[in-house]
Amino acid sequence: MVSIRDVAKAAGVSTATVARVLNGGAPVSPDRTNRVLRAVEELDYVSNGVAASLSRGRTGLLGLLVSDIANPFTAQVARGLEDEAVRHGYQVLIASSDFDSEREAQVLSSFARRTVDAVALLSSSGVGEGVARLIRNGLPTVFVDRRPPDLGEIPLVRTDSLGAAREAVRYLIDLGHTDLGMISGPSGMPTAAQRLAGFREACESAGLVVRPECVREGFLGTQGGYTAMCEVLDLDRRPTAVFSFNNVLAIGALQAVRERAVRIPADLSLVTFDDTDLFPFVDPPITAIEQPAYDIGAQAGRLLFDRLDGGETGDVDIVLPTEFHIRGSCGRPGR
Amino acid sequence: MVSIRDVAKAAGVSTATVARVLNGGAPVSPDRTNRVLRAVEELDYVSNGVAASLSRGRTGLLGLLVSDIANPFTAQVARGLEDEAVRHGYQVLIASSDFDSEREAQVLSSFARRTVDAVALLSSSGVGEGVARLIRNGLPTVFVDRRPPDLGEIPLVRTDSLGAAREAVRYLIDLGHTDLGMISGPSGMPTAAQRLAGFREACESAGLVVRPECVREGFLGTQGGYTAMCEVLDLDRRPTAVFSFNNVLAIGALQAVRERAVRIPADLSLVTFDDTDLFPFVDPPITAIEQPAYDIGAQAGRLLFDRLDGGETGDVDIVLPTEFHIRGSCGRPGR
DNA sequence: CTGAAAGCGCTTACAG
DNA sequence: CTGAAAGCGCTTACAG
Numbered sequence: 071m072v073s074i075r076d077v078a079k080a081a082g083v084s085t086a087t088v089a090r091v092l093n094g095g096a097p098v099s100p101d102r103t104n105r106v107l108r109a110v111e112e113l114d115y116v117s118n119g120v121a122a123s124l125s126r127g128r129t130g131l132l133g134l135l136v137s138d139i140a141n142p143f144t145a146q147v148a149r150g151l152e153d154e155a156v157r158h159g160y161q162v163l164i165a166s167s168d169f170d171s172e173r174e175a176q177v178l179s180s181f182a183r184r185t186v187d188a189v190a191l192l193s194s195s196g197v198g199e200g201v202a203r204l205i206r207n208g209l210p211t212v213f214v215d216r217r218p219p220d221l222g223e224i225p226l227v228r229t230d231s232l233g234a235a236r237e238a239v240r241y242l243i244d245l246g247h248t249d250l251g252m253i254s255g256p257s258g259m260p261t262a263a264q265r266l267a268g269f270r271e272a273c274e275s276a277g278l279v280v281r282p283e284c285v286r287e288g289f290l291g292t293q294g295g296y297t298a299m300c301e302v303l304d305l306d307r308r309p310t311a312v313f314s315f316n317n318v319l320a321i322g323a324l325q326a327v328r329e330r331a332v333r334i335p336a337d338l339s340l341v342t343f344d345d346t347d348l349f350p351f352v353d354p355p356i357t358a359i360e361q362p363a364y365d366i367g368a369q370a371g372r373l374l375f376d377r378l379d380g381g382e383t384g385d386v387d388i389v390l391p392t393e394f395h396i397r398g399s400c401g402r403p404g405r
Numbered sequence: 406m407v408s409i410r411d412v413a414k415a416a417g418v419s420t421a422t423v424a425r426v427l428n429g430g431a432p433v434s435p436d437r438t439n440r441v442l443r444a445v446e447e448l449d450y451v452s453n454g455v456a457a458s459l460s461r462g463r464t465g466l467l468g469l470l471v472s473d474i475a476n477p478f479t480a481q482v483a484r485g486l487e488d489e490a491v492r493h494g495y496q497v498l499i500a501s502s503d504f505d506s507e508r509e510a511q512v513l514s515s516f517a518r519r520t521v522d523a524v525a526l527l528s529s530s531g532v533g534e535g536v537a538r539l540i541r542n543g544l545p546t547v548f549v550d551r552r553p554p555d556l557g558e559i560p561l562v563r564t565d566s567l568g569a570a571r572e573a574v575r576y577l578i579d580l581g582h583t584d585l586g587m588i589s590g591p592s593g594m595p596t597a598a599q600r601l602a603g604f605r606e607a608c609e610s611a612g613l614v615v616r617p618e619c620v621r622e623g624f625l626g627t628q629g630g631y632t633a634m635c636e637v638l639d640l641d642r643r644p645t646a647v648f649s650f651n652n653v654l655a656i657g658a659l660q661a662v663r664e665r666a667v668r669i670p671a672d673l674s675l676v677t678f679d680d681t682d683l684f685p686f687v688d689p690p691i692t693a694i695e696q697p698a699y700d701i702g703a704q705a706g707r708l709l710f711d712r713l714d715g716g717e718t719g720d721v722d723i724v725l726p727t728e729f730h731i732r733g734s735c736g737r738p739g740r
Numbered sequence: 741c742t743g744a745a746a747g748c749g750c751t752t753a754c755a756g
Numbered sequence: 757c758t759g760a761a762a763g764c765g766c767t768t769a770c771a772g
Contacts, residue, residue: 071519071542071543071765073764073765073766074765074766074767075765075766083742083743084743084744085743085765085766085767086742086743086744086745086767086768087741087742087743089766089768090741090742090767093767096741096742096768097741098741098742099741099742102741102742114538114542116514116517116518116519116538116542117518117765117766118459118518118519118765118766119515119518119519119520119766120455120459120464120518120519120520120764120765120766121459121748121764121765121766121767122518122765122766122767123455123520123748123766124453124455124456124459124748124749124750124764124765124766124767125747125748125765125766125767125768126748126766126767126768127748127767129455129520131520139474139480139483139484139499140477140480140481142475145474145475145480146475148474148501149474149475149501149503152501152503152508156508161500161511161515162500162501163498163499163500164474164498164499164500164501165496165497165498165499166483166484166487166497166499168484173487173491176496177496179451180454180496182451183451183452183453183454183455183457184406184451184453184454184455185454185455185458185464185466203449206449207406207449207451208406292682321682321683324683324686328686346683347627347656348656348659348681348683348684348686349683350663351656351659351663351683351687351688352683352686352687352688353686353687353688353689354688406749408748408749408750409749409751410749410750418758418759419758419759419760420749420750420751420759421751421759421760422757422758424750424751424752425751425757425758428751431752431757433757433758434757437757437758452749453748453749453750454750455749455750456748456749456750456751456764457749457750457751458750458764459748459749459750459751459763459764459765459766460749460750460751460752460763460764461750461751461752461764462751462764
């Protein structure tokens with residue numbers, strides 16, 4: 071590997087001068103500038119980013135931890151964050167845990183080791199020491215979507231899961247449904263708890279009783295949605311409408327529905343949290359709650375840069391609005 | 406920030422001993438081990454990963470450059486690569502260019518600065534100096550899906566774009582179509598050229614003439630697919646079948662189709678490269694060519710670790726098989 | 741405008 | 757089993 075010293079030697083200058091030419095900012099005489107540039111060219115020199123990060127005390131990297139890289143919501147959040155990062159001369163590094171808590175711990179530990187300057191946590195399980203350590207070590211951190219309890223003054227960017235869920239379920243109730251089910255997310259997950267609470271609130275305030283067997287907890291991934299929906303559909307008495315925790319579970323649910331030749335919306339109405347590009351084209355088009363994912367990511371980025379620029383963010387809780395897209399997957403019950 | 410020296414001081418040992426305790430491998434007396442561990446605990450010490458990388462000469466990171474983080478193909482490749490990486494004690498860092506060549510250059514330059522130990526390039530535009538520099542600098546590199554010409558002995562993991570495209574188009578021809586169109590990818594992209602070539606070969610070997618105006622180049626992203634399909638549908642004489650470069654373009658194409666109330670497959674047959682979870686549920690279910698994305702990623706990872714472990718990979722070109730899923734989006738023409 | 745030198749925070753032969 | 761010290765490859769006050 072050719073280092074800055076090789077370049078300095080070849081150009082007949084000090085390493086300081088080479089650094090100045092390459093990083094700009096400091097004035098260097100035209101003559102030396104040229105010599106350095108020529109040496110860089112000749113030796114095909116590329117500076118070592120790790121060494122630069124160490125001496126600068128910053129990496130220019132934003133870490134984004136996601137649990138599911140395949141979720142379209144994740145991709146849009148990443149885009150929003152990236153655009154904001156690029157604006158500040160940063161790059162974002164996406165690390166995926168793929169729902170594996172051990173991998174998540176590894177990523178968090180790597181972030182805590184200062185391999186990035188700030189961290190955005192998207193739907194991290196928040197379990198364990200990892201996140202707490204990150205924060206204790208003073209790394210600017212922002213939660214996206216959800217935040218574990220008892221973690222102190224860490225900003226959060228999210229939507230109103232509870233309210234949006236309640237609204238969607240009320241829509242089903244207004245359609246005439248009295249026996250509803252839910253494909254819920256893992257109970258440890260705050261958003262899962264919130265969406266379930268919204269579901270329950272809507273039912274209760276309409277005087278409906280939710281049968282416990284109609285609420286199924288699906289582990290994340292389409293497979294979980296499939297299994298949960300199978301359980302619901304195999305009930306002696308099926309609910310007439312189902313609310314799904316998110317888009318990925320909904321896709322799995324659709325597989326179960328098709329397998330059993332259940333008709334949507336004639337036999338079953340379906341609503342889900344989180345929209346996707348293809349939901350409008352599904353047979354029938356899926357009614358869904360859309361979160362402003364791109365804006366969420368951008369907003370998270372802004373909070374991080376506020377902190378990096380020395381500002382205080384404190385215990386911010388930014389709630390962005392959702393949009394409810396009524397399409398064709400819901401109808402009146404018992405038609 | 407608490408450093409290894411603080412820990413050493415608190416434990417009354419040398420920094421070397423602290424490092425040995427924390428990194429394992431070297432034997433340390435139980436007494437000192439305990440003192441170090443206690444000091445680490447007390448000071449809440451986390452080692453600086455950047456410094457460790459610099460002195461070790463490796464980062465333990467695999468870089469994955471993608472152009473479209475929202476493409477499901479990308480997500481699956483990432484999963485395959487990650488699983489392989491984790492198996493070797495590595496983490497993978499995903500950097501997205503979002504089709505922006507300037508961002509791509511930045512990412513490549515950051516990788517070239519040795520912030521990662523090896524690099525997988527997924528559908529990079531391959532334009533410009535970035536990739537060449539990476540390789541000249543000796544960073545183990547592997548191309549996924551496609552590889553720019555004239556780059557020497559760099560391994561590639563892909564599927565047979567040309568053959569799979571030809572097979573799919575032949576299927577349309579066998580259905581009776583004689584006037585076909587294509588939503589193609591950017592012409593500079595090798596896979597775009599290959600899929601287009603497959604399309605042309607199938608048509609020519611059936612004695613069909615491809616009208617130039619029926620082949621539209623869509624820039625990537627759903628928007629590009631939408632625009633291209635609009636152009637095709639607004640032709641005085643429409644083709645009766647269209648082959649799409651990939652899933653993302655196909656989604657945009659579906660929007661155009663719906664907007665114009667064109668019926669699939671009655672008015673138009675549609676086939677696309679790249680499958681998604683939801684294609685089976687679209688109205689009608691979309692006939693698609695599936696690539697073994699996960700395996701592609703895993704294979705790419707294996708090649709990288711072969712190199713990192715000192716092996717030679719040379720000019721490998723690994724071709725994995727595709728699967729053609731015939732569903733409901735194709736029919737006989739002019740029904 | 742320039743260079744010598746200290747320093748970033750680790751790791752790792754080396755000598756004991 | 758242990759520590760002093762060199763070294764990884766940069767950056768950046770400091771003095772001129």
